[in-house]
Amino acid sequence: MTVATKSGQVKSRISIDGIARLAGVSKSTVSNTFSGRKFVNPEVRERIQEVAARMGYRPHYAAKVLATRKTMMIGVLVSELYNPNTSAIVQSFEQALLRRKYKMLLGLTYGSRERGIEYLEQFGTGMVDGIITTLPEVPFREAVRSSGTIPLMVWCSVAAGSPAILDHEAGINCALEHLWELGHRRIGMISLSSCVNVGPVSSESYVRFMNRKGMPVDESLLVGGDSHAQSGYQLGSVLWQRGATAIFARNDLMGFGVLKWAREAGVRVPEDLSVVGADDNPMATLVAPPLTTIQMPVDQLTELTVRGLIDQIEGRPPRQQELIIPRLIVRESTGPVSHP
Amino acid sequence: MTVATKSGQVKSRISIDGIARLAGVSKSTVSNTFSGRKFVNPEVRERIQEVAARMGYRPHYAAKVLATRKTMMIGVLVSELYNPNTSAIVQSFEQALLRRKYKMLLGLTYGSRERGIEYLEQFGTGMVDGIITTLPEVPFREAVRSSGTIPLMVWCSVAAGSPAILDHEAGINCALEHLWELGHRRIGMISLSSCVNVGPVSSESYVRFMNRKGMPVDESLLVGGDSHAQSGYQLGSVLWQRGATAIFARNDLMGFGVLKWAREAGVRVPEDLSVVGADDNPMATLVAPPLTTIQMPVDQLTELTVRGLIDQIEGRPPRQQELIIPRLIVRESTGPVSHP
DNA sequence: CTGAAAGCGCTAACAG
């Protein structure tokens, strides 16, 4: 094909035939020297490479894909990048993928189911070799349906037989136990309202914990947030008014929000109020005070899901699902209850 | 092509020929009903759509690309997603791109020139219709060379005739003027050491500013950071020891770092020390105290560069370059000098 | 309005 550039000259992207002709060999030989799949006489190989370099030849991606049925791309779907933890996940995926020579096609949906479906359908046209979705708003079965026959992995989903899942209940116990030991008895929790795919709901774990401690549960201490700082900011105030001496936010961003509210309201953390988050968000050390949190071992989780996906793409049998146990990271936002 | 799934059944991805045969029409008619480029008899069209739906047909991406030479993908290159401001940029690109039906192939380089080149070369095989790079470590000319003939836009670059650039000097003046008015005379600045493509160096602007004020400049107040919070953390201490009463960090992440250091060192912000950042990082309202900063109008910048790129892809002439003037956003990290 | 045929650029048997 020839392309006219604005400068008026005509640049023609040279193809494998051109190189073959110029080097006086056949297409297959050129193909072989580039793919390295077959041995090519060093002399001719060099000649070919020389010509290719001179002409600025690059094997055309789509043509290769069409012939080999391999795109070496993976579609990754997340809601948005506003949460630094999500960015960390995306970044970690990119690394895990690149290690295996795959590239990442990133789709953001901003919580829109429609957009998610749209992306899945497009990915399903053979745009990618596999898909990873973290979308809470589109359940596994539907994701599979929209994407067609492409291998698909859903992030930390209980339902989908994903290769790795986080033991949320263990994480919750971990946080609650920490607070309990510091003497807190009125512990507020801000859970994530919209979390499909994630297994048992946080509040159930909370109730179980309190039962185990022989403690009656005050339902008014259990509220649902939308994952953004803003909702921590609002709910922090609510929970404080209801007499909480500690707040467990189910993600760090909301934890940041309660920290911000506390600061403005003049309640001291951790002297007056303890707060723990969850994620181990990259920013958790930068807020004031640095946030105690339940760690999410991002790299481990992404590595396992990518490995699982590639296994599936390459036809290997699925491995045992791994249950990742989160750990507590104590920083400065938690301390003993003050007894007035 | 047929694919054997692990369940033993054979799923064959149906192609346009299959649909044509089943619907009793020719390939071109099927093609036309899908692309909508030509009128197709409603009856026939419906029959085709019915068959296609029943068979789960999807036009194959690579084949279409090969035939049309349009990938509808744009490669975006950034160093990493650790800085929430970078994430905001990426997110903004995704939106601007999606609005025009383009998808985003995201490459991260972690500051590695090699990785950047590698990505550019791969993009250059026809994987994308255009490229946007924000990489400071690979200069425009080299980026063009590695990517071949693909349209390429570099983020806010002075050198590259990009459609939008930030007026850095104006931003610096803005910050400095604000501090000056608050009575600060010993103002430390943490600039970004590795910023190619970005125009005049920050320290020069600083010197010009001070000259204008008739103020001798103390070179020891000018230090270079690496853009991460850690370097703000260290350099904050250094600058404080050198007697700075205010610090201007050339990005918010470093600003967060000096805030963190100050807090640990017991220096109060803004009573003892004022700090201003630059970016208007999404996290700037969440740190304590909320950071005064020089705004980077991310959406505007991305919209302009995307528009410029698409213009170039579709052969439209380049438009006038726009100079974006950043503005000051005053929050709580700056205040009047204290005179001891 | 619909069909036939010729590619797009590359790979993959299969011969030589």
Next chain:
DNA sequence: CTGTTAGCGCTTTCAG
């Protein structure tokens, strides 16, 4: 070890 020959699935003239 190298060349020949078919496609991969879709678009696109160009006739009918």
